[in-house]
Amino acid sequence: MTDAALTPGATSGPRARFDSEAWVMRGGIAIAGIFLIVAVILPLYAMLSKSFEDKDGAFVGLTNYATYFDTPSLSYSISNSLTVSIVATVIVISLAFAYAYAITRTCMPFKGFFRLVALVPILAPSLLPGISFIYMFGKKGFMRDLLLGEPIYGFIGIVLGSSFWTFPHALLIMITALSLSDARLYEAAEALRASRLRTFFTVTLPGAKYGVISAIFVVFTLVITDFGVPKVIGGQYSVLATDIYKQVIGQQNFQMGAVVSVMLLIPAVLAFGVDRLVQRRQVALLSARAVPYEPKPARGRDIGALVFCTVMAGMLLLVLGVAAYASLVKFWPYNLELGLTHYNFEIMDGGGWGAWFNSMKLAALTALIGTTMIFTVAYLVEKGQGARFGRVVIQAMAMVPLAVPGMVLGLAYIFFFNNPSNPLNGIYATLAILVLSTVAHFYTVAHLTAVTALKQIDGEFESVSSSLKVPFWITFRRVTVPVCQPALFSMAVYLFMNAMTTVSAVVFLYSPDTNLASVAVMNMDDAGDIAPAAAMAMMIVYTNLTVVLIYGVVSRVVEKRTQAWRRR
Amino acid sequence: MKIDISKYASGVAALAIASGLAVNAASAETLTVYTAVEAEDLAKYAAAFNAHHPDIEIKWVRDSTGIVTAKLLAEKDNPQADVVWGLAGTSLILLKGEGMLEPYAPKGVKDLDAKFVDSATPPSWVGMDAWVASVCVNIPEAEAAGLPMPASWKDLTKPVYKGHVIMPNPASSGTGFLDVSSWLQMFGEEGGWSYMDGLHDNIARYTHSGSKPCKLAAAGEIPIGVSFAFRGAKSKAAGAPLEIIVPSEGVGWDMEAAAIVKGTDAMGAAQKLMDFIVTKEANEMYNAGYAVVAYPGVAKPVEHFPEGLVDAMIDNDFDFAAKNRKSILAEWQKRYDSKSEAK
Numbered sequence: 001m002t003d004a005a006l007t008p009g010a011t012s013g014p015r016a017r018f019d020s021e022a023w024v025m026r027g028g029i030a031i032a033g034i035f036l037i038v039a040v041i042l043p044l045y046a047m048l049s050k051s052f053e054d055k056d057g058a059f060v061g062l063t064n065y066a067t068y069f070d071t072p073s074l075s076y077s078i079s080n081s082l083t084v085s086i087v088a089t090v091i092v093i094s095l096a097f098a099y100a101y102a103i104t105r106t107c108m109p110f111k112g113f114f115r116l117v118a119l120v121p122i123l124a125p126s127l128l129p130g131i132s133f134i135y136m137f138g139k140k141g142f143m144r145d146l147l148l149g150e151p152i153y154g155f156i157g158i159v160l161g162s163s164f165w166t167f168p169h170a171l172l173i174m175i176t177a178l179s180l181s182d183a184r185l186y187e188a189a190e191a192l193r194a195s196r197l198r199t200f201f202t203v204t205l206p207g208a209k210y211g212v213i214s215a216i217f218v219v220f221t222l223v224i225t226d227f228g229v230p231k232v233i234g235g236q237y238s239v240l241a242t243d244i245y246k247q248v249i250g251q252q253n254f255q256m257g258a259v260v261s262v263m264l265l266i267p268a269v270l271a272f273g274v275d276r277l278v279q280r281r282q283v284a285l286l287s288a289r290a291v292p293y294e295p296k297p298a299r300g301r302d303i304g305a306l307v308f309c310t311v312m313a314g315m316l317l318l319v320l321g322v323a324a325y326a327s328l329v330k331f332w333p334y335n336l337e338l339g340l341t342h343y344n345f346e347i348m349d350g351g352g353w354g355a356w357f358n359s360m361k362l363a364a365l366t367a368l369i370g371t372t373m374i375f376t377v378a379y380l381v382e383k384g385q386g387a388r389f390g391r392v393v394i395q396a397m398a399m400v401p402l403a404v405p406g407m408v409l410g411l412a413y414i415f416f417f418n419n420p421s422n423p424l425n426g427i428y429a430t431l432a433i434l435v436l437s438t439v440a441h442f443y444t445v446a447h448l449t450a451v452t453a454l455k456q457i458d459g460e461f462e463s464v465s466s467s468l469k470v471p472f473w474i475t476f477r478r479v480t481v482p483v484c485q486p487a488l489f490s491m492a493v494y495l496f497m498n499a500m501t502t503v504s505a506v507v508f509l510y511s512p513d514t515n516l517a518s519v520a521v522m523n524m525d526d527a528g529d530i531a532p533a534a535a536m537a538m539m540i541v542y543t544n545l546t547v548v549l550i551y552g553v554v555s556r557v558v559e560k561r562t563q564a565w566r567r568r
Numbered sequence: 569m570k571i572d573i574s575k576y577a578s579g580v581a582a583l584a585i586a587s588g589l590a591v592n593a594a595s596a597e598t599l600t601v602y603t604a605v606e607a608e609d610l611a612k613y614a615a616a617f618n619a620h621h622p623d624i625e626i627k628w629v630r631d632s633t634g635i636v637t638a639k640l641l642a643e644k645d646n647p648q649a650d651v652v653w654g655l656a657g658t659s660l661i662l663l664k665g666e667g668m669l670e671p672y673a674p675k676g677v678k679d680l681d682a683k684f685v686d687s688a689t690p691p692s693w694v695g696m697d698a699w700v701a702s703v704c705v706n707i708p709e710a711e712a713a714g715l716p717m718p719a720s721w722k723d724l725t726k727p728v729y730k731g732h733v734i735m736p737n738p739a740s741s742g743t744g745f746l747d748v749s750s751w752l753q754m755f756g757e758e759g760g761w762s763y764m765d766g767l768h769d770n771i772a773r774y775t776h777s778g779s780k781p782c783k784l785a786a787a788g789e790i791p792i793g794v795s796f797a798f799r800g801a802k803s804k805a806a807g808a809p810l811e812i813i814v815p816s817e818g819v820g821w822d823m824e825a826a827a828i829v830k831g832t833d834a835m836g837a838a839q840k841l842m843d844f845i846v847t848k849e850a851n852e853m854y855n856a857g858y859a860v861v862a863y864p865g866v867a868k869p870v871e872h873f874p875e876g877l878v879d880a881m882i883d884n885d886f887d888f889a890a891k892n893r894k895s896i897l898a899e900w901q902k903r904y905d906s907k908s909e910a911k
Contacts, residue, residue: 073905139709140788153773236773250635250740250776252642331807333788347608349630420646512600512627526632526776527607528783 021471022386029387029394032377036397038424039440043412044404050415051258064259074243074256078263081239084155085224085267088162092170092219093212095163099312100174102305105204107297109306115175117313120320121165123544125501125518127525128537129161130232132322134530140333153235161229164319166222170215177211178204182290210282217275221268225405227504232525240264241504244407248414248508258415261408272403320541327535342535350523351515356539359517362434362506363499363543367492370439370446375488378450379476383462402444406504413437414508429511437505442498446491453487454480485562486555493551497544597837598625602640604633604742605654605824606779606799609857613653616853617844624837632777633659633742640829644668650832651841653696656742657823658749660693661686661890669693670828670835674842684823684862693827694846697858700821700877701747702797703813704782709791718792720816721751725766733770734785735794736778739897739905742822743778743796748900749889750820750882761899768904786810798857801872812874818882822889823862824854 054060069075099118103111121129136143137152137160150156185207189199205212227241234242240263248257328338346352377398381391401409413436417428427433457480465475481488503518510516517540524533605613607630614626629649631639637659640649644666652660663669664686673690684695703724705717713732718724724733736744752760772790775781781793782800786808800812826845828838844850851863859870859878 073901134789138789151772250638252638254642331787334809335807346611349607512629526780528775528777528780530783530787 025380025384025472026387026390028376028380029384029390032380033390033394033397035373035377036394039436040397040400040404040443043409043416044400046415046419047258047261047408047412050255051262053255055255064255068256068259068263073238074260077238077240077243077260080237081224081241081264082267084158084162084230084237084239085220088159088166088223089216089220091159092163092166093216095312096167096170096174096215097208097212098308100171100178101204102309104175104178105293105295106302106305107295108302108309110309114309114313117316118171119168120316122168122497123501123541123548124165124320124323125503125521125537125540126161126165126226126228127232127503127518127521127533128228128323128541129164129319130157130229131521131525131530131534131537132319132326133157133161133233135322135326135332135534136319151235153233154237157233157235158230158237158239161233162223162226164316165226165229166219167316169222170219173211173215173218174208177208177215181207181293183293184291186293210279213278214275217271221271221403224267224271225264225407225504227407227507228522231503231522241405241407244411245507248411254411254415257411261405261411264405265403265408268405269403323534323541324538326531327538329531332531342531343539345520345532345536348520348524348529348532349527350520350536351512352520355515355520356517356536356543358431358514359500359540360543362431362438362514362516363496365431365435366438366442366499367496369435370442370495371488371492373439374443374446374491375450375481375484378447378454379480382451382454383457383459383472383480385462385472398447399444401440401442404441406441406502407508409437409441410505410508413505429509429513431514433509434506434514434516437509438499438502439495441502441505442495446494449487449491449494450484453484457483482562483565485558489551489555489558493547496547500540500544597623597834598627599650599834599837599841600627600629600648601651601653601841602629602636602649602829603652603654604631604636604656606857613853616850617841620844621837621840624840626841632736632740634738634740634745637662640668641666647829647831649829650834651826651828651838653826653841653845654824655826656745657693657695657825657886658745658889658893659742660825660827661886662893663827664692665890668830670830670832670838672828672839672842674839674846676843676846679848679864680846680862681864684825693825694842695823695825695862696845696851697854697862698821698823698860698881699743699746699858700797700860700881701743701750701815701819702795702800702874702877703815704785704793704795704800704803705811705813706785706788706791707809707811709785709788713791715791717811718813718815721763721767722817723815724792724794725763725770727770729770729792731770731772732790733767733792733794734772734781734790735767735774736781737774737776737905738900740776741778743794744774745889745893745897746820746822746884747794748896749893750818750884752896753820753885753888754817754882761903764900764904771904774904782810797859797873797877798870800874801870802857804872812872814874814877814880816880819877819880821881821884822886824858 051064052059052061054063099114102108103115133152135141137147137157138144141152147156181204185203186199189203194202225241227245230237230239230242231245238246240260244257244260244264247253247260326332327342328340330337330339330341345355351358377394381395381398384391413433416422417424417433419425427436461475461479462472465472501518503522506516507519507522510519517536521533521536521540524536603610610628610630614628617626618624633656636655640652640663643649647668660669669692671688671690671692674694677685677691677694680694685691686693703718710717715728715732718729735747738744738748748764751763754760755763775784778795779799781790782795782803784790785793786803786806797812800810804810804812826842828835828842832838846862848863848866851861851866854861855867855870857870859867859873861867
């Protein structure tokens with residue numbers, strides 16, 4: 001009865017009926033808690049404890065860590081990882097800020113188009129820019145002169161590739177940050193005859209401060225935890241994410257893999273923690289009396305913005321276009337005829353077309369199960385009654401995956417699920433573990449989407465239905481789910497696309513029966529079959545593009561039906 | 569339109585159960601076969617075997633030699649593989665030393681060249697073919713960079729080749745390991761390492777896979793790729809402007825071999841596969857890419873193969889290679905690992 005003791009408020013209401021309902025609710029909360037403990041907390045614990053064990057499982061304290069720091073080829077990766085992440089973050093933040101500024105604060109034409117194009121990298125696995133750069137900046141690349149003789153393999157390649165795929169993530173945050181602004185501040189600045197530059201530094205930047213900080217941490221975490229870019233184009237420049245792979249797959253040294261994982265977990269958790277602290281200090285910028293800022297035309301600025309966005313959008317499309325083209329060229333650079341030979345995946349590493357079908361299955365199941373699961377849990381946390389302690393703990397656990405790099409989660413899953421004494425051992429090497437790991441990996445963002453949508457629904461619905469003696473699950477089904485349909489769709493699409501593109505967690509968990517398209521891209525590149533790797537990467541892009549288009553059409557139709565209440 | 573979440577959920581559950589069942593309801597018998605054979609040949613190998621045994625399904629797990637070896641060693645207490653078909657002889661000798669192979673004399677094994685069969689009775693492993701080191705040079709790229717055509721291993725340490733050579737990482741690649749082991753045998757322990765020190769200065773980077781250096785050379789990404797002859801011949805046939813060099817000091821080689829993994833629960837099927845592996849028909853299949861195969865009198869010349877390759881094969885001491893594999897790799901990693909690709 002600990003539950004009841006912790007939740008004094010749970011006994012209110014018409015008792016006889018409420019009790020059974022409350023127990024269903026508590027049961028749901030308990031299941032949600034157990035799910036998160038099994039999917040996130042226990043595997044991480046298994047991983048941590050492995051880093052303190054020797055090969056036979058005996059506790060050896062910090063011995064593995066000592067070995068790590070005594071091996072320069074391993075510990076160098078820490079500073080390598082930090083360097084590329086910081087440089088890429090500075091580049092991406094500057095570019096994304098300028099691009100977002102052009103979209104929100106200027107009167108340049110084609111804003112909608114530029115906004116869409118900037119999101120293109122989300123469709124592709126992070127392996128794709130690496131592959132494109134081989135064709136652009138490699139020894140036989142058509143743009144190699146731009147690098148002034150420096151090789152693309154290594155630092156430059158990682159920074160460029162990371163910048164490409166993290167750009168949309170930074171941009172979305174920046175656009176949101178820059179969209180919220182009070183025109184009255186600008187009027188005041190104008191009345192006080194502040195110069196443009198001064199206005200920028202005293203009004204615009206402070207207003208967008210929290211967005212920029214948030215974007216910095218997001219990009220930094222994405223880059224430092226990414227595996228795809230350094231795997232393809234990192235050459236001899238080793239980073240933490242590739243080191244984990246090297247230790248675990250290349251040398252089957254699981255203990256050292258766990259140590260490197262902890263090394264990678266530390267900066268990711270720190271970035272996450274600092275970001276949360278900073279965000280807590282954010283105060284409402286927009287008071288009720290704020291007047292939304294409407295940019296006025298200014299010729300020079302608008303033309304500048306247009307030129308900048310055209311160049312940026314051009315570069316993003318070029319990277320994707322190169323991969324599409326390279327996948328069709330018969331034998332680069334000696335036979336430039338076009339054909340579909342590289343799409344014959346059956347004669348390549350990686351599992352052939354079956355891998356693509358598996359990825360589709362994984363993505364569909366992740367979207368369906370993940371959306372159902374995550375939304376239900378978010379509902380219990382947000383709208384649930386009673387079991388307050390349980391709900392707070394679940395809310396906290398739901399934030400953890402955001403700070404856990406995919407490589408770390410994947411390795412943690414090996415330790416936890418490939419243990420014969422684990423009753424869930426049976427899901428190891430099946431599609432089920434891939435679905436579970438992918439849901440867990442992308443849990444937090446989907447959870448936050450659900451919470452945001454749920455917060456928009458007035459708590460009155462729950463109060464009214466409970467006074468009408470309607471159990472909560474009927475309110476959930478009749479009111480909550482239909483009202484939140486836009487959020488449900490966007491969660492499903494988010495999970496689907498990430499399941500298609502992710503490599504990091506699943507690279508440790510796929511089996512010969514469950515080859516995946518994204519992993520196939522990596523394996524084909526590893527074997528030197530770069531054109532087929534580009535072809536498979538493009539298949540992922542085409543799949544995601546199709547899903548996004550279907551989403552666009554369906555959500556418009558459904559929204560007309562279920563969201564009419566939002567309009568007058 | 570109202571979407572009922574409970575309908576979703578039951579649909580999902582049904583799907584999950586169905587996909588789970590599909591995995592469990594595998595055909596009559598499945599063999600998990602670990603291999604390092606080139607991916608493009610696997611379907612052909614399986615089809616040839618299935619022509620005789622349609623009821624046994626082969627499930628391939630393919631990776632580079634070093635990875636497959638490490639995986640087998642890591643799974644020692646809980647083996648996942650039933651059969652190894654196409655892994656370096658050195659690795660199989662090593663696995664035999666660990667007591668991980670099930671001795672079995674396949675029907676017809678006595679027809680094979682004795683050099684290709686484990687000397688114990690019954691043998692723990694049988695060889696299939698020999699794969700031989702070679703150097704792939706991209707002719708136009710070498711010309712563009714002003715590189716003379718190398719003729720020997722020692723040539724590759726000349727300063728002119730600095731940054732123009734790629735070789736496989738011996739820890740992950742069997743081809744890389746046979747190179748290193750042959751240099752140590754040809755130049756002696758000390759001479760071998762000092763040769764590699766010199767070569768290391770010229771290496772642009774070490775790749776994970778043994779075919780990749782030649783594929784990179786074929787694509788013009790690097791002028792010179794240290795790889796193996798079969799890969800070079802294949803790329804040449806695909807239209808790459810390659811010259812396949814047989815270094816004058818001699819070339820290292822290893823055999824691809826097969827064995828049953830101890831602890832398999834599909835012994836009958838595994839033995840049937842081993843019986844097929846030593847047949848003349850299978851050896852003719854290996855001959856498509858390998859000039860030297862285990863079955864005497866089968867080998868026909870392979871198109872695009874460099875001349876004099878077979879004569880240049882060194883007198884390889886497999887026991888030396890197998891016994892010292894671990895220490896050689898440890899030494900190599902200590903000296904050169906900073907230039908390796910991930911994995």
